[in-house]
Amino acid sequence: MVTILEQALKIHGGLRLDANKSPSLRAPLRRARIPERLFVPLSQHIGEIADPLVAVGDSVLKGQPIARSYSYISAPVHAPTSGSVIDIGAYPIPHPSGLKADCIVIEADGEDRAAPSGLRMDDVFAADPADIRQRVRDAGIVGLGGAGFPTSVKLNPGPGRDVELLVINAAECEPYISCDEALMCARTQEVIDGVRIMRHALHARQAVIGIEDNMPNAIACLRNGLDEAGAADIRVIAIPTIYPAGGEKQLIYTLTGEEVPSQGLPIDLGIVCHNVGTAAAVGRALVQGEPLISRVVTVTGAGVRQPANLVTRIGTPIAELIEQCGGYSDKVTRLLMGGPMMGISLPSDALPVIKTTNCILAASQQEAPQALSAHPCIRCGKCAEVCPASLLPQQLYWYAHARNFDKAQDYKLFDCIECGCCAQVCPSHIPLVQYYRFAKTEIWNQERERDKADIARQRHEFHLQRLEREKKELQERRAKAKKALNKPKAGNADSKKAEIAAALERVKARKASQSVAARNTDNLSEEQQAKIAEIDNRRASSTDENRP
Amino acid sequence: MEFPTQSSPYLPLSNDLNRLMVQVMLALIPGALCMIWFFGWGVLFNLLIATTTTVAAEAIMLKLRNRPVMATLSDGSAVLTGLLLALALPPLAPWWIPVIGALSAIIVAKQLYGGLGYNPFNPAMVGYVILIISFPLQMTLWSSPRGLEAEFLSFIDTLRMVFTQTLADGVILDGVTMATPLDASKTELGLNLTWSEILSSPLYGSFAGHGWEWINTTFLIGGVWLWQKRAIDWRIPLGMLSALFLVSLLFYIADADSFGSPIFHLFSGASMLGAFFIATDPVSAATTPRGRLYFGAGIGILTYVIRTWGGYPDGVAFAVLLMNMAAPTIDYYTQPRVFGHRDPGDS
Numbered sequence: 020m021v022t023i024l025e026q027a028l029k030i031h032g033g034l035r036l037d038a039n040k041s042p043s044l045r046a047p048l049r050r051a052r053i054p055e056r057l058f059v060p061l062s063q064h065i066g067e068i069a070d071p072l073v074a075v076g077d078s079v080l081k082g083q084p085i086a087r088s089y090s091y092i093s094a095p096v097h098a099p100t101s102g103s104v105i106d107i108g109a110y111p112i113p114h115p116s117g118l119k120a121d122c123i124v125i126e127a128d129g130e131d132r133a134a135p136s137g138l139r140m141d142d143v144f145a146a147d148p149a150d151i152r153q154r155v156r157d158a159g160i161v162g163l164g165g166a167g168f169p170t171s172v173k174l175n176p177g178p179g180r181d182v183e184l185l186v187i188n189a190a191e192c193e194p195y196i197s198c199d200e201a202l203m204c205a206r207t208q209e210v211i212d213g214v215r216i217m218r219h220a221l222h223a224r225q226a227v228i229g230i231e232d233n234m235p236n237a238i239a240c241l242r243n244g245l246d247e248a249g250a251a252d253i254r255v256i257a258i259p260t261i262y263p264a265g266g267e268k269q270l271i272y273t274l275t276g277e278e279v280p281s282q283g284l285p286i287d288l289g290i291v292c293h294n295v296g297t298a299a300a301v302g303r304a305l306v307q308g309e310p311l312i313s314r315v316v317t318v319t320g321a322g323v324r325q326p327a328n329l330v331t332r333i334g335t336p337i338a339e340l341i342e343q344c345g346g347y348s349d350k351v352t353r354l355l356m357g358g359p360m361m362g363i364s365l366p367s368d369a370l371p372v373i374k375t376t377n378c379i380l381a382a383s384q385q386e387a388p389q390a391l392s393a394h395p396c397i398r399c400g401k402c403a404e405v406c407p408a409s410l411l412p413q414q415l416y417w418y419a420h421a422r423n424f425d426k427a428q429d430y431k432l433f434d435c436i437e438c439g440c441c442a443q444v445c446p447s448h449i450p451l452v453q454y455y456r457f458a459k460t461e462i463w464n465q466e467r468e469r470d471k472a473d474i475a476r477q478r479h480e481f482h483l484q485r486l487e488r489e490k491k492e493l494q495e496r497r498a499k500a501k502k503a504l505n506k507p508k509a510g511n512a513d514s515k516k517a518e519i520a521a522a523l524e525r526v527k528a529r530k531a532s533q534s535v536a537a538r539n540t541d542n543l544s545e546e547q548q549a550k551i552a553e554i555d556n557r558r559a560s561s562t563d564e565n566r567p
Numbered sequence: 568m569e570f571p572t573q574s575s576p577y578l579p580l581s582n583d584l585n586r587l588m589v590q591v592m593l594a595l596i597p598g599a600l601c602m603i604w605f606f607g608w609g610v611l612f613n614l615l616i617a618t619t620t621t622v623a624a625e626a627i628m629l630k631l632r633n634r635p636v637m638a639t640l641s642d643g644s645a646v647l648t649g650l651l652l653a654l655a656l657p658p659l660a661p662w663w664i665p666v667i668g669a670l671s672a673i674i675v676a677k678q679l680y681g682g683l684g685y686n687p688f689n690p691a692m693v694g695y696v697i698l699i700i701s702f703p704l705q706m707t708l709w710s711s712p713r714g715l716e717a718e719f720l721s722f723i724d725t726l727r728m729v730f731t732q733t734l735a736d737g738v739i740l741d742g743v744t745m746a747t748p749l750d751a752s753k754t755e756l757g758l759n760l761t762w763s764e765i766l767s768s769p770l771y772g773s774f775a776g777h778g779w780e781w782i783n784t785t786f787l788i789g790g791v792w793l794w795q796k797r798a799i800d801w802r803i804p805l806g807m808l809s810a811l812f813l814v815s816l817l818f819y820i821a822d823a824d825s826f827g828s829p830i831f832h833l834f835s836g837a838s839m840l841g842a843f844f845i846a847t848d849p850v851s852a853a854t855t856p857r858g859r860l861y862f863g864a865g866i867g868i869l870t871y872v873i874r875t876w877g878g879y880p881d882g883v884a885f886a887v888l889l890m891n892m893a894a895p896t897i898d899y900y901t902q903p904r905v906f907g908h909r910d911p912g913d914s
Contacts, residue, residue: 031906036578117572194578268907281907338568347568354570355577364572387577394584394642395684399849400800401582403856408906413854414898431905439576446582447684453574 021183021275021289023227023254028276030269032405033261034440036360038233040197042326043319048205050330051316051343053100053131057334058122058371059085060112064161065168066092071107071123078103080134082310084157085123094169095159098134099312099332102127113337113356113370115363122371125334139308144219148174151220151305158304159311159374164188164265164294165357167375170301173293174220176286183289185223186274187214187298189230189237190258190265193358196378198315199295201328203230203237207244210295212302215250221291225252228295229270232257262360263438267292269407281434296377316372318344322351322381331372337379338368350383359387360439394447402441402451408434412441416451419458424465427458435459588643590798594789595650595844601785602654605712605778608725609658613665617656618649620669628678644683648672651691651845655837655884656698659708659720659744662729667701668694688891689851692884699879707880711745712778715769748776749836750880752827761824775834783834790843803852804842806863807870808833814871832871841866841883851891858894858901865890865897 062068067090079085079098087095105126109119138154140146156171176182191199203210218226230238241255258264258273268279270292277288285292300311312333319326324345331340337354341347355362356370357378372379380387402412410431418427435455442451543551603610625645629636652668672694680686699706713719720728720743724735734740746754748770755765765771772780793799811832818826832838837845846852846866853862866886873882904910 272906278907281905283907352570353573353577354568359578360576362575362577364570364574364577366570366572368568368570382577385579387573388579389571390573391580392638395682397584397684397850398852398854399587400854400856400859403854403903409903410905411855411902430902431908434905434907437575443576443578443580444582445580446584446587448580448584450574452576456574 021225021277023184023225023256023274024276027229027256027258027273029259030261030264030273030407031409032403032407032440033263033269034405034443035260036194036262038260039194039319040200040233043195043197043317043328044201046325046327048201048315048328048330051332051335051340053127053129053332054335054339055127056105056336057099057102057125057127057332058110058112058336059096059099059125059334060110060371060373061086061096061121061123063096063167063333063373063375064094065166066090066094068121069093069096071121073104073107073123075104075107078128079125080132082136082312083134084159084310085125092169092172094161095157096123096333097159097310097312098125099334100125100127101130101132111367111370113363113365113373113376117366122334133309136304136308136310138304138310140305143216143305146219148220148222151216154305155220155301157310158300160297160300160304161311161374162294163296163300163314163374163377165361165375165377170293170297173291174217176221176291180286181289182221182223182286182291183225184275184291185214185218185221185226186271186285186290186292187217187226187228187295188265188267188270188292189228189234189241189295190270191234192231192260192262192265193360193362193378194262195319195380196317196358197319198317198328198377200234200237201317202296202299202315203234204240206299207240208248209299209302209306210241211244211248211250211253212306213298213300214253214302215248216301216305217293217298218253223291226254227274228253228255229258229274230255230295231260231264233260262440263407263436266407266436266438268436281431311374314372314374314376316340316376317378318381319378320351320355320381321383321386322347322353324348331376333374334371336369336371337365340372340379341368341381347381348383350385351381352384353382353387355380355382355387360443361437390450391448393449396445396447396449399446401444401446405440405444407438407440408436410435412451412455415458416449416454419454422461424458424462428462432458432462584642587798588647590793590796591647591844592643592650594793594798595654595786597789598782598786598840599650599654601782602658605714605782606658606710607713607720608722609660609710609720609729610653612662612725612729613653613656613658613660614650616662617653617665617669618646620666621645621649621652621673624670624673625678628674629682632678632682634682639682642683645673648677648690648694651840652694654840655691655695657706657708658710659725659728660705661732664698664702664705668698670694671697684850686850687894689845689848689887691848692845692887695884696888699884707746707750708744709747710743715745715777745770747836747880748779749874753874753880756825762827763824775831779836780834783839786839786843790839793843799843799847800849800856800859802856802859803847803863803866806860807842807846807867808838808863810864810867811838811871812867814868818875826875832874836874836881837883838870841870841887845883846887846890851887851894853890853894853897853901855898855901855903857903858897861897861901862890862894865893 067088069086069088071086073085080101083098084095085098102125106124110122112120138158152171152174160170161167189199238255238257245251245253263269271285271290272278279285280287303309313330315328316331317328318340327344354365356365356376396416398413406412414430415427415432437452439452622645626636629639649669652672656665672690676688676690676693677686751770752765774780794801812829815829815832819828853859869886869889870882873885
């Protein structure tokens, strides 16, 4: 039984960071221009990569599915605007690996003609949850908070599992990012529609929106909207502003006092958690019929002249967005996607906006300085003070550094959420999160290797077993044959005679058939017939002579 | 436009090792000044000789180990080790006492183990303990505190004493040195004097040893400032001081004639210096939150035991080293409960 606490709790540790949200909130939310070319990656989500449904040269309409996968954990991709497909191939995408991935490149025709989507549901609150899930899936909706997990999967609690509480994550705890705040103020109705639809689809008994208390405007917008919609039983709870209060497990703890078990999921507690942007996308898809082809992106930082929040079509190159925000200022030294704590550092602004792009941070040297050289760890324990998972980062570092991965796992390495608090306060400037990522990757690799080795060993064992079995069978067969050979020796002479007679019979039959076959000749000339007759006579006489 | 990439997080970092060390040094200033006031120039000589030696030894060792010399020296840890060692040494000790102590601290206790971050024992205390075991006589050369002295040594006289071990004509060693209150009280208790008789001696001030009470008070002030600056964790000092207080209170209640009062213990010898500046050396201390309380408490208890029944005038150094040995075990058994786990042990 989960109860929503009257007073939100404070997480363990965490950091009070300067929010820096105001620069991007000064201008109202506006639509970004549709660029001439859009680069739409086939994989913008966790799960199977979608397969293209279009070919180079095809013309597409806005909202038309252009790639999909039949795998359960996957999401389709839609054309963000109308135009023609000019290429399908590998282009750089925003990903920590820095590698290229397959994209569909669309040249916009500027008409922005929409395809009929069939996503709209007139009576959504009477609809079957399975139907809602299918449409959410068809709309290509994934978690917009950053992870990109297919939303339809998270709307399916599984058989026999009751959902007590739907938690909507509107905490937006990372500095600089304000896309959710802008969304909640400007598109309150979509958010509320989405939350109500999700609640209905999950049959969740209660629903709560958790939002950091430094967003009074958004809180007021939501509360008013909920009152107007007659959904005042969906509660909006202001939580203490502390990073990372918006981590899924941290938010659930803050609101309910319950801890999601290690290696477990919120559903283990009867809770499902969705991002507020995702809820708005669900609302937009099922009420207005528009699939996920755009999202709100915060463009901010001292490196850009006019920070703002922009409704951006998926696939828009980042450089276009920067240009629409007045271009770079002289101070820009680094380009980040996401926030300054967990975001990824981009090598170039030619990369496209994808479904999980919540923020483009063009940072100055002051905002995101170059990494300082690291000193040895002095075990001061400041990292442990701020760790929201109550880990001992100094010990994890010690063992990760020494490649003692078993010990690192004993110290609960996999409960680390990589929030970066530890690295942020480390007086020795050790890039702690990097060490943890390294250790996790090494452990995964080792496990994969072990699995491979296990399979190879099993196959080898099967192989040996089969050889053994075949040897045994052979021996058995031989033993049988031997027995069979031994038997006639002891048997009567009649059987031998009969065998010989049978053999003779077989030879005769063959001969007869041969002679028949040789006669298989019609329409021959008389000369030929005479020759054949002669040969036949000779053969017959010789056979008679040779017969013993 | 192209940009350099890096791993998260990206914000400017909020702490700095060097700043931490400088804060600790600043916090030592009131106590050090107070010691110089009461015990004379010898304290200053110790500070200068010890820090010069630690820095030189660190530089040479880093060079031998092919490590970056200037970048590592700039972290300030060598200077700090020298300062802490010097503040534990008797002011009239010959010059080679701080030199040997500093060399032992840096070469043996620190660099041979791999330098900063890898030393299992507190370097300054290793230096001190090597000295007190090897040179017990020189380690008693505490000058008489100001106010009790027959003759207060001038700068030149102190210099001569430290570098040539000679005194001006007509001045005898007993006239310028004096046992510390901890040492003296131990001797006097051995002579079957009661505490009230002992305290009537001018060696004692308002609530602890003359001079020492103020030295401890100034170190306490510096320590509290450090805690306020979040340069040190409160758990180790609190654990140590409260354990020392409780144990001494227990014995004091049982037999006030034979055992010193809790206040006497808290403000004698290296209590405050040890609690806030030595036991808090994070490298050799326990690192879990609960472990730090136990670690501090262990030092407090051992300090009392060694002071009361041991053969040495003060017990802080030995107590710190003994608890350094116990730190890994304490850490192992005091792991905090990780979020989402029922108890520290489950996986």
